[in-house]
Amino acid sequence: MYLHGTSQINGQGHLQIGGCDTMELAAQFGTPLYVMDEALIRQRCREFVQAFRASGLSFQVAYASKAFCVMAMCRLVEEEGLSLDVVSDGELHTALQAGFPPERIHFHGNNKTPYEIEMALDAGIGCFVVDNFTELHLLNAIAADHKKCARILLRLTPGVEAHTHEYITTGQEDSKFGFNMNNGSAFRAVEEASKLPHIDLLGIHSHIGSQIFEVEGFKLAGEKMIGFATRVRSELGVTFKVVNLGGGFGIRYVEGDTPLPVGDYVKAITENILSHFTSHDYPVPEIWIEPGRSIVGDSGTTLYTVGSTKDIPGVRKYVAVDGGMTDNPRPALYQSQYEAMLANRARDKDEETVSIAGKCCESGDMLIWDVSLPKVNPGDLLAVASTGAYNYAMASNYNRIRRPAVVFVKDGQADVIVKRESYEDITGNDVIPARLCKEAVNTTP
Ligand SMILES: *Cc1c(COP(=O)(O)O)cnc(C)c1O
Secondary structure (H helix, E strand, O other), X not given: OOXXXXXXXXXXXXXXXXXXXXXXXXXXXXXXXXXXXXXXXXXXXXXXXXXHHHHOOOEEEEEEHHHOOXXXXXXXXXXXXXXXXXXXHHHHHHHHHOOOOHHHEEEOOOOOOHHHHHHHHHHOOOEEEEOOHHHHHHHHHHHHHOOOOEEEEEEEEOOOOOOOOHHHOOOOOOOOOOEEOOOOHHHHHHHHHHHOOOEEEEEEEOOOOOOEOOOHHHHHHHHHHHHHHHHHHHHHOOXXXXXXXXXXXXXXXXXXXOOOOHHHHHHHHHHHHHHHHHHOOOOOOEXXXXXXXXXXXXXXXXXXXXXXXXXXXXXXXXXXEOOOOOOXXXXXXXXXXXXXXXXOOOOOOOOXXXXXXXXXXXXXXXXXXXXXXXXXXXXXXXXXXXXXXXXXXXXXXXXXXXXXXXXXXXXXXXXXXXXXXXXXXXXXXXXXXXXXXXXXXXXXX
């Protein structure tokens, strides 16, 4: 398993992250456990910010909080000077609860409810990224009621296909997201938005996909955005102050994943933008980007305790752990691949190829197919790398499994940032109607 950030193997032959022995973390907090390398998250934030500073352009780096949205993370991101993307009232609530400055919050999503729009307007968020005509007019009407003017970007679909898994490609034409640039609806959206009295059109947005390892897609999308901006300026007299190129920067999950240094993505985007806008004699807008996975993905490691194993000679050996698709649905959803190691015997030589199964009642509940490990025994501590993004965020209570705790580790200190769910969390929202009460009471031990 590749060792990210501060991960290393210590004198006892244990995996250590942020100066904390993972055996001790497992003993103290239980498993499954999400361990987040705080120094690495901060490093990633700084890489983006520094690359933009070097470009000399005005910018905002907005962390796409959907990758991992909890209050401590919002605090950390604020300390690092980033902005924050939210896509629901729940994420907005989390950010506000954490004291995140509302003016640095951007609200995304293809179906914002009237309630969410009101909540965001009342909070005074920085910007709405408007996805469709329904929302544009709804937002104008609600802003009018509230005697406010909503700052917006229009989300455009540039028709650029990023090279990635089909389910996580959002920039192509057949998409539920955004205004189509090729059939005139993006142009019409600008026309309408610039006439609406309670809308302040700042600029345009695109997001071409996820887990992208090349700069070409961003360059291409950037060029289409620039072409659009110049056409809009000459035909409508509207000049954009902001161009947002979204997120999607790839990270390393397994060998063969070849992410570029964060600075390379930023450099490619900013140089391209700068040269094109300058050559069109267009005042260079602020450039915004929205990394999610690349901020938190490789800083997360999940620790599991190995339980049962099942060896089918000549077929496969299954090794089951105390978690699975409930804490990491990505392999089941996207056939995502992960690397693992035995955290308690990190120096032992690989001896067998096994497949890591979860404990849910689904044959598809597999975390890793075919991973080389030392001889695995019940009680071993298995570490799975790069689980920082879209793991806790996508976790469920399927089979009524309680969501694991999350800890930040740094300089030998471990702090719980999300508590392990309790049985009360599991049944707390259940209601037994009166007509069912007697039996339910009788079955209570
Ligand atoms: C999901 C998303 C992001 C972040 O994507 P990552 O792949 O996590 O970087 C950014 N912008 C928008 C609009 C998104 O939907």
